[in-house]
Amino acid sequence: MSYPVDSLVLAVKKHTPETEIVSNAANRRVAQTLPTLPAMRQERVWLAVHRFEDSVYYRRVDRETFLLLSALRSGASVSEAVTLAFEKTKLNGEDQANVLRESFAHASQLGWFCTPYAEDESEALIM
Numbered sequence: 001m002s003y004p005v006d007s008l009v010l011a012v013k014k015h016t017p018e019t020e021i022v023s024n025a026a027n028r029r030v031a032q033t034l035p036t037l038p039a040m041r042q043e044r045v046w047l048a049v050h051r052f053e054d055s056v057y058y059r060r061v062d063r064e065t066f067l068l069l070s071a072l073r074s075g076a077s078v079s080e081a082v083t084l085a086f087e088k089t090k091l092n093g094e095d096q097a098n099v100l101r102e103s104f105a106h107a108s109q110l111g112w113f114c115t116p117y118a119e120d121e122s123e124a125l126i127m
Helices: 005-014 018-022 063-073 078-085 093-109
Strands: 046-052 055-061
Touching: 046 063, 055 063, 063 078, 063 093
Parallel strands: none
Antiparallel strands: 046 055
């Protein structure tokens, strides 16, 4: 993204009653003061967005992690994804290894690696 929209979302949610964030139930709105929004200076931001139990979560990730996860999601092999992720990086070998370790550990903890499903989602594809 070209702007830190995650900061904007957090600022808005901070001033939104929890019932409006987590519920679709209709309720009467009470007049509220508008939240003070953070300055939106142009800045490159990479976000990983996922859904868990009907809630949307997002997390800032570094450029290399974003490229790695995007390549894997597109069907690249691990080797291809790693090559794409570090193709234009300024990170040295040790830092690249740390990014890989942290990226795979975090993605595994969040359950982002799973069996792909057929288009009708009735049968899991066998790999």
